[in-house]
Amino acid sequence: xxxxxxxxxxxxxxxxxxxxxxxxxxxxxxxxxxxxxxxxxxxxxxxxxxxxxxxxxxxxxxxxxxxxxxxxxxxxxxxxxxxxxxxxxxxxxxxxxxxxxxxxxxxxxxxxxxxxxxxxxxxxxxxxxxxxxxxxxxxxxxxxxxxxxxxxxxxx
Amino acid sequence: xxxxxxxxxxxxxxxxxxxxxxxxxxxxxxxxxxxxxxxxxxxxxxxxxxxxxxxxxxxxxxxxxxxxxxxxxxxxxxxxxxxxxxxxxxxxxxxxxxxxxxxxxxxxxxxxxxxxxxxxxxxxxxxxxxxxxxxxxxxxxxxxxxxxxxxxxxxxxxxxxxxxxxxxxxxxxxxxxxxxxxxxxxxxxxxxxxxxxxxxxxxxxxxxxxxxxxxxxxxxxxxxxxxxxxxxxxxxxxxxxxxxxxxxxxxxxxxxxxxxxxxxxxxxxxxxxxxxxxxxxxxxxxxxxxxxxxxxxxxxxxxxxxxxxxxxxxxxxxxxxxxxxxxxxxxxxxxxxxxxxx
Amino acid sequence: xxxxxxxxxxxxxxxxxxxxxxxxxxxxxxxxxxxxxxxxxxxxxxxxxxxxxxxxxxxxxxxxxxxxxxxxxxxxxxxxxxxxxxxxxxxxxxxxxxxxxxxxxxxxxxxxxxxxxxxxxxxxxxxxxxxxxxxxxxxxxxxxxxxxxxxxxxxxxxxxxxxxxxxxxxxxxxxxxxxxxxxxxxxxxxxxxxxxxxxxxxxxxxxxxxxxxxxxxxxxxxxxxxxxxxxxxxxxxxxxxxxxxxxxxxxxxxxxxxxxxxxxxxxxxxxxxxxxxxxxxxxxxxxxxxxxxxxxxxxxxxxxxxxxxxxxxxxxxxxxxxxxxxxxxxxxxxxxxxxxxxxxxxxxxxxxxxxxxxxxxxxxxxxxxxx
Numbered sequence: 001x002x003x004x005x006x007x008x009x010x011x012x013x014x015x016x017x018x019x020x021x022x023x024x025x026x027x028x029x030x031x032x033x034x035x036x037x038x039x040x041x042x043x044x045x046x047x048x049x050x051x052x053x054x055x056x057x058x059x060x061x062x063x064x065x066x067x068x069x070x071x072x073x074x075x076x077x078x079x080x081x082x083x084x085x086x087x088x089x090x091x092x093x094x095x096x097x098x099x100x101x102x103x104x105x106x107x108x109x110x111x112x113x114x115x116x117x118x119x120x121x122x123x124x125x126x127x128x129x130x131x132x133x134x135x136x137x138x139x140x141x142x143x144x145x146x147x148x149x150x151x152x153x154x155x156x
Numbered sequence: 157x158x159x160x161x162x163x164x165x166x167x168x169x170x171x172x173x174x175x176x177x178x179x180x181x182x183x184x185x186x187x188x189x190x191x192x193x194x195x196x197x198x199x200x201x202x203x204x205x206x207x208x209x210x211x212x213x214x215x216x217x218x219x220x221x222x223x224x225x226x227x228x229x230x231x232x233x234x235x236x237x238x239x240x241x242x243x244x245x246x247x248x249x250x251x252x253x254x255x256x257x258x259x260x261x262x263x264x265x266x267x268x269x270x271x272x273x274x275x276x277x278x279x280x281x282x283x284x285x286x287x288x289x290x291x292x293x294x295x296x297x298x299x300x301x302x303x304x305x306x307x308x309x310x311x312x313x314x315x316x317x318x319x320x321x322x323x324x325x326x327x328x329x330x331x332x333x334x335x336x337x338x339x340x341x342x343x344x345x346x347x348x349x350x351x352x353x354x355x356x357x358x359x360x361x362x363x364x365x366x367x368x369x370x371x372x373x374x375x376x377x378x379x380x381x382x383x384x385x386x387x388x389x390x391x392x393x394x395x396x397x398x399x400x401x402x403x404x405x406x407x408x409x410x411x412x413x414x415x416x417x418x419x420x421x422x423x424x425x426x427x428x429x430x431x432x433x434x435x436x437x438x439x440x441x442x443x444x445x446x447x448x449x450x451x452x453x454x455x456x457x458x459x460x461x462x463x464x465x466x467x468x469x470x471x472x473x474x475x476x477x478x479x480x481x482x483x484x485x486x487x488x489x490x491x492x493x494x495x496x497x498x
Numbered sequence: 499x500x501x502x503x504x505x506x507x508x509x510x511x512x513x514x515x516x517x518x519x520x521x522x523x524x525x526x527x528x529x530x531x532x533x534x535x536x537x538x539x540x541x542x543x544x545x546x547x548x549x550x551x552x553x554x555x556x557x558x559x560x561x562x563x564x565x566x567x568x569x570x571x572x573x574x575x576x577x578x579x580x581x582x583x584x585x586x587x588x589x590x591x592x593x594x595x596x597x598x599x600x601x602x603x604x605x606x607x608x609x610x611x612x613x614x615x616x617x618x619x620x621x622x623x624x625x626x627x628x629x630x631x632x633x634x635x636x637x638x639x640x641x642x643x644x645x646x647x648x649x650x651x652x653x654x655x656x657x658x659x660x661x662x663x664x665x666x667x668x669x670x671x672x673x674x675x676x677x678x679x680x681x682x683x684x685x686x687x688x689x690x691x692x693x694x695x696x697x698x699x700x701x702x703x704x705x706x707x708x709x710x711x712x713x714x715x716x717x718x719x720x721x722x723x724x725x726x727x728x729x730x731x732x733x734x735x736x737x738x739x740x741x742x743x744x745x746x747x748x749x750x751x752x753x754x755x756x757x758x759x760x761x762x763x764x765x766x767x768x769x770x771x772x773x774x775x776x777x778x779x780x781x782x783x784x785x786x787x788x789x790x791x792x793x794x795x796x797x798x799x800x801x802x803x804x805x806x807x808x809x810x811x812x813x814x815x816x817x818x819x820x821x822x823x824x825x826x827x828x829x830x831x832x833x834x835x836x837x838x839x840x841x842x843x844x845x846x847x848x849x850x851x852x853x854x855x856x857x858x859x860x861x862x863x864x865x866x867x868x869x
Contacts, residue, residue: 006695013690014461014627018207023634026215035641036666037648058791060559087562087654092662093791101648141641143679147210148637209630307511311529311850377623378696387851389517462696464623466851467532469699 023148028134032141033153034103039086041104042079044122048098051075055090055099064090069119076119081107106131129156180275184441190261194409195226201456208460230402238398241305248303253396253403256296260407260414263289267417268344269427270440282343283335286418287328290373293411294320297382301392312391315382315467319372322474327369329482330362333489334422347426354425358492362485363423365478370419372470374412376455378462379470416455420447504528508535511850515543519621519854522864532849537840541833545868552826556792557583560823561654567828568866570613571606572652573599574806579826581737581802582815583658586795593739594783595660600739601673601776602646602655604769608680609639610807611762611769614861618759619691621854622700628691635683638676645669658793660786673777677770684766692763701756705856706846707838708753717838718831719809720765721860723749724758731805743772755859762861792821808832808861832867835860 025032034040051074056064063084066075077090077099091099102125109115129135139150180186199214199222206213214222240246265275266282278285294316301313335341337359338349356363372379383391393404420426429443465473504510505528513525522544528536548567552560565576577599584591616632640650645666647653655662691697707717712725722729730747732740748764750757795817803812809831816824839860842848848856 003695006693006698010461010690010694011457013686014208015457017210017627018204020207020210022207022212023210023637024212035645035648037646037663038644039648054791058559060555060562085562086649088648088662089558141637143638143675145682148634208627210634211630307509311511380623381851387513387519387854460627461690462624462694463619463700465696466700466849468849 020147021149023150025139025150028132029136030139030150031128031132031135031137032150033138037101038103039088039101041102041107041125042091042117042122043100043102043125044077044119045098045100046072046076046119046123048096049074049076050096050098052095054093054095058089058093059084060087060089061085067119077122078119079117079122081115081117082112104128104131177275180273184273185264185267185269185275190264190410190413193413194406197409197412197452198226198405199223200452204453204456205460233402234399236398238400241395244305244395245303248299249395250400252296252300252303253400253407256293256300257403257407257410259293259296260290260411263293264410264414264417266343267414267421268347269444270437271344273437273441274344277344280340280342283331283341283346286343287331290411290414291324297392304392304395306395308388308390308394309392311388312382312394316392318467318471319379319381319474322471323369323372323478326365326474326478326482327373329479329486330359330366330369331422333359333362333482333486336486336493337489343421343426347421347428350425351428354423356423359423359485359489361481361488365482365485366419366423368478370415371455371458372474373415374455375408376412377459378464380464381467381470412455416448416451417444420444420451505535513853521862523862525853525857527850527853529850532851534843534848534850534853537843539836539840541836541864541867543868544865546865548869549826549828553822553824556821557587557658557795557823558791558793560826561656564828565652565654566865567830567869568610568806568808568863569651570610570863571603571807573602573606573656574804575811576654576656577603577738578802578804578806578811578813580656580658581804582800582813585802586798586800586815586817587658587789587793589659589789590787591660592784592787593781595785596739597776597780598661598665598785599656600743601773601780602643602653603738604772604776605639605642607807608766608769608773609636611766612636614762614807614858615687615691615759617861618855618858621858622697624691624694624697628687631683631687635680638679642669642672642676645672657786657789659789660784662786664785665780670777670780673773677774677777680770681767684763684770688763692760698756701759701855701859702754704755704852705842705848705859706753707842708845711841711845712753712838715838715841716834717809718834719805719807719861720758720761721809721835721838723747724761724859725753726751731803731810735803737804739776743775745772755855758859758861794819794821795823806831808863808866809835828869830866830869832862832864836862836867 046069051066053066055077056066061083063080063082064077065080067078069076088101091101104125107115135156137152138154138156140153141148141150143149182188202225203213203222214225216222217228218224240249263286266278266286268274268277276282297316298313301309301311301316304310334346334355337355338346340346375382383393388394393401396404424447427440427444429439429446431439433439433442508528508530511527511529513520513527515522515524524540524543526538526540527534528538548563551563555563561576561579564579565572567575583589612632612635616629619628619632643653644650646669647655647662707721707725709725709727712722712727717725726749728747728749731737732745733747745768748761748768750761797818799814799816801812801814803810805811811831812829814827814829816826818824839857839862842856
């Protein structure tokens, strides 16, 4: 008798799932809002950097090198995203907080040399609508009693 | 004017009497039905399973519903290169996928959709003919597995052999019990004998066993042992690529279709049903297709819920449980017939 | 593999790297019909030389490569290395940091067990439902990681001397909400999967590993606890905050694959109750002690161990006067369990169709055994 119960009960548990909503983010038209501490691409502040070389020495992947920038004095960091593992040590241990994380994760390119970000490129953070022209909404995740749902926070 | 009327009468007579087989071959139960079912079933299964897995299925092809995805995959398979390994037996290797998807179609044309809508009307021999043709179908994967010269295909081939030997006997016994109760081997007469009550009710044991047998014969989970993807990379289908692979995928659906239609004819009353359209032919076809759609949804749901059985467990099920119960079913039917209960 | 002799009448199948279910490994099976005579595990496809990399990085930089050993519960593995550094440099860790470290470890353990459960479902042919449900439920945990640390799976949040940052605002409430949600979902898995008639037929009495064999061959983790032996590093040598938390070690008396799956399943329940305890009772205080960025070590030798989701992991470290360690030797749990797997076909009869079920009940992660 318990064999029959074990045969029928999974059917009754699984079949109602067909009527639930899907838990998919339809990506190019929606994009979730990430947390505050999220680690994405870096952003450099020129006026705070003092060229102390700490970020280059503490990077475990040897991705940072200090180079000269035309029009400014001193040397500033360039980051090679082919080897960067986004560990956060350069942001954490900079004495003047010159490096910061943004929430951009779309940095794929068609040419490998474009993955070496010069200091001028690091200082500029483009708007999301330029990178994803199909973007319509920003959503956030919340939990109900039985499922994970997404609700719209703002239109873009 | 008179000659035009004569021409029109001749045309109508030609279409309904002489060319009716042509309509049947092209539309129903012929090429349009089989190909249409394969396309709709693939799309429906992908969307249905995706819903059970809490995701969307095909989404972008065809305006957010993914209906054109099946056509896109089919065209992609046509344009791919067919890679033939070196030491294979080329005639068997290339011929088997084509045969294994068309042989069950030959069995399908025996099934009646209405009193006057049977493509191949064999009269008193239609049920044994179905079993004969559909029983040839498992030989073809065995040839294909041997011809591919690959260890995975070889293991898949002998698993097919084991499975079918144990599954055919209960199926044939249940078919014999139905024929005894109806008094004839003709599929049309079996359907007519179910006008008052479907055979599923007095032969409940046979109903359950034949249902299990349909899932085994169609090779769907929980019995898709020859094509167990996690152990052998696709079993006897491993070495096929391009359009030959497309044929092997279609073969599964044609086999499924043939056995399910037979199951409805034998146990669920065939095309019987109340007359709601006025024209009895169209009503019968509608009820047949409605019962078919319901069963397809139930079998796809069973795929969602249960894992796959192992080969020796399936053989134990076939020999230890299904065959004695099928014999018991036959004895019960003989008893009912002898004492005049039914 | 020509040095392994093939007997006559036996076919050698390679459950190999090009296979839908094998992972990043090759396992050679000597098969006679359906029965498996011998298993040879050919590991080493993903060897990256982590032990050599660690010799060229300072102590702080070395946490990054070693956390990428297993992607599912990275917190436990990083913690093993950090314990070794703290013991050799003599650093004290404040109490609040210990509790935050335990929270991360338990969340990583649930993450890994949910993934293993989904793979076990896929291995028995039950692909449609359970595998993708567990993948979806892990997003609850990944979201919690993202709020606390900033990254989703490889968050080097532990530091020799404490943790990097404190808990953000409202984090404890999010943890408790996540715990309640996961408890309801686990009840669904129990009904649909573990108490499923066909799943029981498939996993009961398959690859029985008796207790004396388990000890003799050196099994570890849920493989050992599924044979009835209660050994767990969190109870035998408590580290982080485990001495103050209230939990029990799960064992199962039946020694087959079903028992190992049930051990993992019930451990998820234990970890959820531990998360709730930590969120309610965490003490206040500082979160790190100050350690120089490029610390120097004295000559010495140290051994530390930790209970990861797959078993017990150990690090044996030699240091000299300098900023880098001299030699680091990593003892991985998967390598020991794969040795047990090779001997299982001699201890109990195994068919070809059982191989995926048994492998996923042992739960290997090949980046862990190849380092």
